[in-house]
Amino acid sequence: MDVRVRSAEQVELDQLQSALGFLLRIAQLKVFQQYFMQPGEDRLKPGEFSVLWVIKCNPGIRQSLLCQRLMIKRAHMTKLIRALEERGWVARRIPDEDRRGVELTLTAEGEAAVADAAEGFFAFENTVGSELNASEREQLMVLLRKLVNIKGSGL
Amino acid sequence: MDVRVRSAEQVELDQLQSALGFLLRIAQLKVFQQYFMQPGEDRLKPGEFSVLWVIKCNPGIRQSLLCQRLMIKRAHMTKLIRALEERGWVARRIPDEDRRGVELTLTAEGEAAVADAAEGFFAFENTVGSELNASEREQLMVLLRKLVNIKGSGL
DNA sequence: AAGATAATGTTTCCTTGTAAACAAATTTCG
DNA sequence: CGAAATTTGTTTACAAGGAAACATTATCTT
Numbered sequence: 245m246d247v248r249v250r251s252a253e254q255v256e257l258d259q260l261q262s263a264l265g266f267l268l269r270i271a272q273l274k275v276f277q278q279y280f281m282q283p284g285e286d287r288l289k290p291g292e293f294s295v296l297w298v299i300k301c302n303p304g305i306r307q308s309l310l311c312q313r314l315m316i317k318r319a320h321m322t323k324l325i326r327a328l329e330e331r332g333w334v335a336r337r338i339p340d341e342d343r344r345g346v347e348l349t350l351t352a353e354g355e356a357a358v359a360d361a362a363e364g365f366f367a368f369e370n371t372v373g374s375e376l377n378a379s380e381r382e383q384l385m386v387l388l389r390k391l392v393n394i395k396g397s398g399l
Numbered sequence: 400m401d402v403r404v405r406s407a408e409q410v411e412l413d414q415l416q417s418a419l420g421f422l423l424r425i426a427q428l429k430v431f432q433q434y435f436m437q438p439g440e441d442r443l444k445p446g447e448f449s450v451l452w453v454i455k456c457n458p459g460i461r462q463s464l465l466c467q468r469l470m471i472k473r474a475h476m477t478k479l480i481r482a483l484e485e486r487g488w489v490a491r492r493i494p495d496e497d498r499r500g501v502e503l504t505l506t507a508e509g510e511a512a513v514a515d516a517a518e519g520f521f522a523f524e525n526t527v528g529s530e531l532n533a534s535e536r537e538q539l540m541v542l543l544r545k546l547v548n549i550k551g552s553g554l
Numbered sequence: 555a556a557g558a559t560a561a562t563g564t565t566t567c568c569t570t571g572t573a574a575a576c577a578a579a580t581t582t583c584g
Numbered sequence: 585c586g587a588a589a590t591t592t593g594t595t596t597a598c599a600a601g602g603a604a605a606c607a608t609t610a611t612c613t614t
Binding site for chain 2: 250251252253255256257258259260261262263264265266267268269270271272273274275276277279290294297298301302305309310312313314315362365366368369372373375376380381383384385387388389390391392393394395396
């Protein structure tokens with residue numbers, strides 16, 4: 245008789261299976277791996293898409309606010325924004341009211357790029373959590389929004 | 400009148416607030432930032448702790464299985480394990496039944512290190528999700544376990 | 555048995571993300 | 585007002601993590 249563990253499901257996690265941070269990390273990694281497993285050539289990466297999307301939804305948003313909402317460090321955001329600027333997708337503007345900050349907007353090309361990517365992105369997002377039924381998925385969304393202080397949609 | 404968005408909560412996300420992958424990512428990043436914001440000197444990083452913990456709970460576990468369960472890539476796992484080996488915490492053994500694989504166990508020092516870190520780690524984990532009440536937290540855990548195929552505890 | 559295929563780790567190179575020090579502009583407060 | 589503290593973004597130097605090619609061992613096919 246050989247009872248050696250052979251599948252991931254059989255691995256004993258003990259208390260770790262009640263560790264919320266751990267579960268979130270595993271879930272998140274799983275989603276990313278699924279995302280990158282998809283074909284698609286020069287698809288936007290999730291980080292890029294979300295930055296562009298949020299700028300689109302909040303024209304003139306401050307870079308620091310983007311950092312706060314997307315949980316991206318300032319140092320890293322600088323690189324992201326510079327790269328998107330070089331692709332001709334975002335425009336940086338130093339406002340006169342506060343010349344430390346940077347106001348971000350999309351260029352016309354940027355708008356087009358987001359519009360282009362949005363369909364695929366949200367289509368993928370809708371496949372996330374297929375292990376759950378519709379009501380569980382909705383419930384998970386509600387709990388996560390609460391966890392991260394995103395007010396629910398007014399839908 | 401100035402209605403410019405000033406706080407992260409006010410940032411418009413539109414459809415993104417219904418994107419499960421996005422919400423998971425934000426939640427996960429938030430937890431990590433909280434973790435690293437804590438003081439503590441040479442605390443184990445979450446990844447290190449979980450690897451040690453899972454080896455402790457599954458002595459002799461194969462490296463590849465660890466990868467699967469912890470969603471860590473093989474290339475990266477090699478580095479993690481080698482580092483833990485150099486610290487004298489894990490022992491690698493090439494089993495005769497299959498000389499491709501590696502069986503992992505903790506050394507006595509490894510056991511001590513995990514035991515030492517466990518209290519702090521799980522204490523932190525219990526603070527995760529304080530934005531939710533007890534029943535919401537439990538519900539979130541159940542949903543995440545289902546999402547990642549971790550069978551619930553028999554508690 | 556022998557050659558093709560697959561599984562498992564490792565190595566190397568590259569991308570993503572973080573930490574710390576810095577620069578510039580703004581705010582706070584004696 | 586004016587010095588100290590804060591906010592914001594950037595730079596540099598590093599750590600974490602991933603992709604691809606490779607080596608070794610095992611399995612599959614015939």
